[in-house]
Amino acid sequence: xxxxxxxxxxxxRAVIVHGILLTYTLVALxxxxxxxxxxxxxxxxxxxxxxxxxxxxxFSLDGFTKVLAKSNFEVFFYNSFMVTIITIAIVLxxxxxxxxxxxxxxxxxxTVLALYLAIGIMVPIRLGSVSILNLIxxxxxxxxxxxxxxxxxxxxxxxxxFILTEFMHQIPKDLKEAARCDGVGEFKIFxxxxxxxxxxxVATVAVFTMIPIWNDLWFPLILAPGDGKQTITLGVQQFIGxxxxxxxxxxxxxxxxxxxxxILYLIFSRQLIRGLTSGAVK
Amino acid sequence: xxxSGPMTDWRKARLPVIAFLAPAxxxxxxxxxxxxxxxxxxxxxxxPSGGEAAxxxxxxxxxxxxxxxxxxxxxxxxxxxxxxFAVHMLIQNPIGIALAGVLSLPRLRFRNSYRTLMIMPTxxxxxxxxxxxxxxxSPVWGVGADLLDIIGLKSxxxxxxxxxxxxxxxLSFISVxxxxxxxxxxxxxxxxxxxxxxxxxxxxxxxxxxxVFWYIKLPLVLPTVAMVSILTFVGNFNAFDLIYAVKGALAxxxxxxxxxxxxxxxxFFGYQLQLGNPHLGATVASLMFLIILAGVLFYLFAVxxxxxxxxx
Numbered sequence: 001x002x003x004x005x006x007x008x009x010x011x012x013r014a015v016i017v018h019g020i021l022l023t024y025t026l027v028a029l030x031x032x033x034x035x036x037x038x039x040x041x042x043x044x045x046x047x048x049x050x051x052x053x054x055x056x057x058x059f060s061l062d063g064f065t066k067v068l069a070k071s072n073f074e075v076f077f078y079n080s081f082m083v084t085i086i087t088i089a090i091v092l093x094x095x096x097x098x099x100x101x102x103x104x105x106x107x108x109x110x111t112v113l114a115l116y117l118a119i120g121i122m123v124p125i126r127l128g129s130v131s132i133l134n135l136i137x138x139x140x141x142x143x144x145x146x147x148x149x150x151x152x153x154x155x156x157x158x159x160x161x162f163i164l165t166e167f168m169h170q171i172p173k174d175l176k177e178a179a180r181c182d183g184v185g186e187f188k189i190f191x192x193x194x195x196x197x198x199x200x201x202v203a204t205v206a207v208f209t210m211i212p213i214w215n216d217l218w219f220p221l222i223l224a225p226g227d228g229k230q231t232i233t234l235g236v237q238q239f240i241g242x243x244x245x246x247x248x249x250x251x252x253x254x255x256x257x258x259x260x261x262x263i264l265y266l267i268f269s270r271q272l273i274r275g276l277t278s279g280a281v282k
Numbered sequence: 283x284x285x286s287g288p289m290t291d292w293r294k295a296r297l298p299v300i301a302f303l304a305p306a307x308x309x310x311x312x313x314x315x316x317x318x319x320x321x322x323x324x325x326x327x328x329x330p331s332g333g334e335a336a337x338x339x340x341x342x343x344x345x346x347x348x349x350x351x352x353x354x355x356x357x358x359x360x361x362x363x364x365x366x367f368a369v370h371m372l373i374q375n376p377i378g379i380a381l382a383g384v385l386s387l388p389r390l391r392f393r394n395s396y397r398t399l400m401i402m403p404t405x406x407x408x409x410x411x412x413x414x415x416x417x418x419x420s421p422v423w424g425v426g427a428d429l430l431d432i433i434g435l436k437s438x439x440x441x442x443x444x445x446x447x448x449x450x451x452x453l454s455f456i457s458v459x460x461x462x463x464x465x466x467x468x469x470x471x472x473x474x475x476x477x478x479x480x481x482x483x484x485x486x487x488x489x490x491x492x493x494v495f496w497y498i499k500l501p502l503v504l505p506t507v508a509m510v511s512i513l514t515f516v517g518n519f520n521a522f523d524l525i526y527a528v529k530g531a532l533a534x535x536x537x538x539x540x541x542x543x544x545x546x547x548x549x550f551f552g553y554q555l556q557l558g559n560p561h562l563g564a565t566v567a568s569l570m571f572l573i574i575l576a577g578v579l580f581y582l583f584a585v586x587x588x589x590x591x592x593x594x
Contacts, residue, residue: 013491020384021396024377027459028400034425035414050425094306101302107292117307120314122512122578124520126543127571128317130324130550130564135317154313157306173289186298215407217523222551233407237527240413250417257410265405269398273467 032258039063039248039255046247063252067239070249073256075228076235083145083231084213087152091209094153095160096198100190102161103168104176114165120158125151126218136223143226151219156209163208167201168194203271214261232257322571324564335561342565356566358537359545360573362450366541367518369454370461375510377458378465383495385466386473388481397470404463412527415456419443443528446538453539457524461517465510472506473499505589512581519574522547542570 037053038046045058052058067073102114125132132151141147171194179189220234230238236257243249292299328338346352385397403411419426419442427439442452476499484494500507522543525533531553533540548556550563 017384017387017390018392021381021392021400024381025396025399028403028462031414031418031459032402032406034418047423050423051428094309097302098306101299105290105292105295105299107299113303113307116315117310120310122516123318123571123574124516125314125317126520126522127567127574128314128321129546130560130567131317131320132313134320134560135313150309150313154310157310158314161306176290186295187301190298190302211405215409217407217409217526221526233409236407236413237409247417247423250413254410254413254417258406261405261407262402265402266398269401270394273394273397273471 032262035251036255036258039251041248043248046251060248063248063250064256066243066246066249067252067256070243071235071239071253072228072230073232073235073253076230076232077260079145079229080214080232083148083152084210087149087156087213088206088209090149090153091156091160092202092205095157095164095205096195097190098157098161099164099168100194103165117158117161120155121162125155129218129222133222143224143229145224145229147223148219148231151223152209152213152216156213159208160205163205164198164201167198171197200271200274203268204274207268207272210264318571321564322568324561325568328561342562343569346562346565346569355537355540355545356569359533359540359542362539363519363521363541365450366454366457366521367515369451370458370514370518371511373455374458374462375465375507375514378462378510379469379500379507381462381466382469382473383499385470386499387491397466401463401467403460404467406460408457408460408521408523409527411456411460412524415459416443416528419452444535446535449529449535450539453524453528456528457521461514464513465507468510469503469506472503476502505586508581508585508589512578512585515577515581516574519543519570519577542566542573546570 034050038050040054040061040063041058042060042062045052045054045060049058054060098117102110102117136142136147136151139147141150175193175197176189179193184192214231215233216231217233217237220229220231224230225234236253239253240250243253325342326337326339327335328342329335346356381400385393417423417425418429421427421439421441427436430436430439440448442448480498481494484498485491489497519542521541525539525541525544526547529539529544531544531548531551533544546563546566549566550558550560552558
């Protein structure tokens with residue numbers, strides 16, 4: 001085979017490969033794109049030319065004005081944001097502590113405890129909902145964000161502990177030994193030496209913890225469905241149920257829910273993939 | 283896991299070790315393990331109207347599995363759930379594997395951009411995804427028909443989500459569209475971990491990229507494929523949000539989209555004229571637990587063991 005032929009073959013292969021990838025990318029993105037562009041159109045524009053970009057004639061922010069006037073979108077955002085941030089902070093700290101103890105110290109039952117803490121990776125916490133609701137009622141926490149945080153911390157811990165334990169095994173021994181020789185206490189080794197070292201794994205754990213919480217409908221629906229306590233997912237679900245025929249408002253509320261998570265994703269996607277491909281999840 | 287075990291003897295640091303482990307273990311036990319076990323306990327109790335909860339043995343299970351009305355509903359949701367799972371296994375995972383294979387070809391340009399964009403739907407809320415597709419497939423808007431027109435298939439368009447015969451399959455495809463990112467990401471990561479020299483040797487011997495993928499790479503990532511399958515199984519038998527968002531708790535038309543998750547919700551909270559019943563709800567949850575457990579055990583003992591020997 002001559003050099004020229006190889007070149008030509010490479011080129012045609014590249015066309016096929018990029019054709020496949022571009023087609024799928026379009027399939028994945030076009031529905032989202034369609035909803036977002038139509039949120040910025042008049043009702044007429046939405047129905048007459050659904051696939052066109054908003055132009056001078058069809059551009060309108062009516063939908064957004066209605067959503068913001070008729071619902072508490074700011075409150076939904078605030079609730080989702082607080083629940084997510086507080087849960088991530090608690091999960092990261094507690095999981096890092098547990099992962100450190102499991103990976104560093106020899107104690108009886110180490111393996112059993114690690115397996116026990118891993119059950120939650122496979123068994124969905126939703127199956128315990130009947131008792132979780134009883135527990136939350138007994139604690140007087142119905143319709144509070146605290147209830148959601150407690151359940152989400154329990155939900156997020158197993159995978160976070162698993163990922164961080166794997167990661168901590170890779171921390172060089174010399175670092176710890178050096179600190180111990182200097183007579184540094186065990187608590188200080190963790191907080192001053194180990195915690196700063198796990199930063200690369202933190203993004204991966206944070207994303208894996210955040211996405212299911214931010215997107216969850218189930219627990220907000222059963223634990224905190226009350227006015228003023230809805231998260232964004234529940235708020236949008238209730239809003240759309242109420243204004244289902246108002247296309248402008250529906251499209252605008254969907255866009256308001258989509259855009260922040262996509263921006264966050266674009267910021268964190270590199271860390272997420274790096275965490276995955278470096279073997280943090282096997 | 284190729285690393286050595288823990289190094290430091292804990293007797294030098296009892297207090298720190300307990301302090302490190304206690305908070306996570308306690309919260310996890312109280313809000314996850316205890317409710318799971320207590321739910322199973324509650325499934326053996328019933329509350330007669332106005333009375334105290336009393337132990338009733340297997341009565342609740344007999345009701346769900348043998349009472350004519352309940353059994354019909356239960357098995358309907360179970361088989362619907364199996365169909366939902368089958369569509370994911372037959373469509374979502376092969377597409378994810380194929381895309382991961384293409385994406386991991388050597389010297390591919392824009393690799394990272396493709397990857398980031400193709401995974402995007404996976405990051406969205408199931409509820410939002412349900413509504414997006416409900417709008418696109420709505421005959422009122424008609425954009426679905428316009429899109430099919432581009433590829434010349436406009437005549438196929440119909441109110442798929444509203445028909446008893448097609449609603450479940452349509453919802454399964456919506457779910458597949460969203461979750462393709464999971465097999466794509468995990469299998470792509472596994473493919474990248476295959477040492478280059480294995481692949482290079484085959485290429486030098488004249489193998490095509492497809493042959494390399496089919497005969498060398500795919501057998502090596504089979505453990506990941508098995509793991510993706512069990513994750514799909516657990517996720518599908520735990521699904522709820524999509525059906526609830528698009529079809530409501532009644533999973534219409536005529537319960538044709540009812541799956542275990544929606545049945546659990548209705549049994550627990552009630553709907554229309556039927557009151558919710560926590561004990562029957564706990565019974566449905568326990569049956570879901572058994573199904574998921576059976577799947578996980580099958581994976582651990584039948585699949586993973588057999589595949590382990592292929593691992594590098």
